[in-house]
Amino acid sequence: MRVGFVGAGRMGSPMVERLVGAGHDVVVLGRTDEKRSAAVRLGAHAVRDIAGVADGADAVVVCVFTDSQVAELCLDGELVAGMSPGAALVLHTTGSPATARSIATRFAHVDVVDAPLSGGPHDIAAGHVTVFAGGSDDAMTRVAPLLGAYADPIVHAGATGAGQLVKLVNNTVFAAQIGLVAEGVRLGNRLGVEEGRLLQALTHGSAQSRVLSLIAAAGSADAFIAGVGEFLGKDVAVVRATVAELGGDLGGLDALVDAGVRA
Known part of the structure; x- marks a missing residue:
């Protein structure tokens, strides 16, 4: 071609x-x-x-x-x-x-x-x-x-357009999963558990996910968010605009998405 x-x-x-x-x-x-x-x-x-x-x-x-x-x-x-x-x-x-x-x-x-x-x-x-x-x-x-x-x-x-819709949902869920891990890390900090050890331990438990493995490999939630924040933040902004055009919102995902894209 x-x-x-x-x-x-x-x-x-x-x-x-x-x-x-x-x-x-x-x-x-x-x-x-x-x-x-x-x-x-x-x-x-x-x-x-x-x-x-x-x-x-x-x-x-x-x-x-x-x-x-x-x-x-x-x-x-x-x-x-x-x-x-x-x-x-x-x-x-x-x-x-x-x-x-x-x-x-x-x-x-x-x-x-x-x-x-x-x-x-x-x-x-x-x-x-x-x-x-x-x-x-x-x-x-x-x-x-x-x-x-x-x-x-x-x-x-x-x-045409369906690929974008699936990708936007994918990235919304991805951001929410990052936010969920970040909130787990904050809980661990309050309980006195060192973040690196916590992340490595969780990869062997029922909390394991692809996102958790990526964050653990980066060494901390903040380090991972800093690496993906620019690209993910752009996509999440498109998600919010698209959903708003349709008269909706992100519902229960909203707070987790904010945590997931916050550097």
Whole structure:
């Protein structure tokens, strides 16, 4: 496949490398000489402008940091308008399902797949980052060779926008679990139990979870929250905004989510 790529940064660079390694012809947007050189070192072609990314691409991957950047590129900019009829737009940025749906509604000539990630650069490099995807069955079939270069599992959650909804719920629960462990650590402190020993002990009991193991490996709840807070806080803000638009709230998860994203 000929793949256009926007956002070859911390998460995007290992994707580009995996795509090139899988035999795809990858064209990366590079705004500076340094970024273009980095793309070439990964085995991709580098272009200076959006038109070069979209031109002749079977699919375009967007892996920028925020939902507003996705909207700027895809709704306000010329990226999607310049894509070929029948091409697929893959959105890896965690954001609002409304953004993905708006792009799909405005640009009927392109199949939009919202595909937020669960995992980090090391998971992408190893080829087993999780993708929650929303899109038509046909679009999912066509982008499977692309996503399969770096993602496993690829979970088809439903129509366009469904991938974002699942990812937002996932991150809400993740933040709440962090908050729950943090509250447990505070209880331990009040009882006079040293945090490191407490965390290691709990990993062997019925309180064990993936989140608890990650926090224990970091050495403390505060250290773990400091490491993930920026990214998780962004996603939780999107969750709150999305739920508010629907007239709801996070209910009993709310206080735990606050504890989980507080550095």
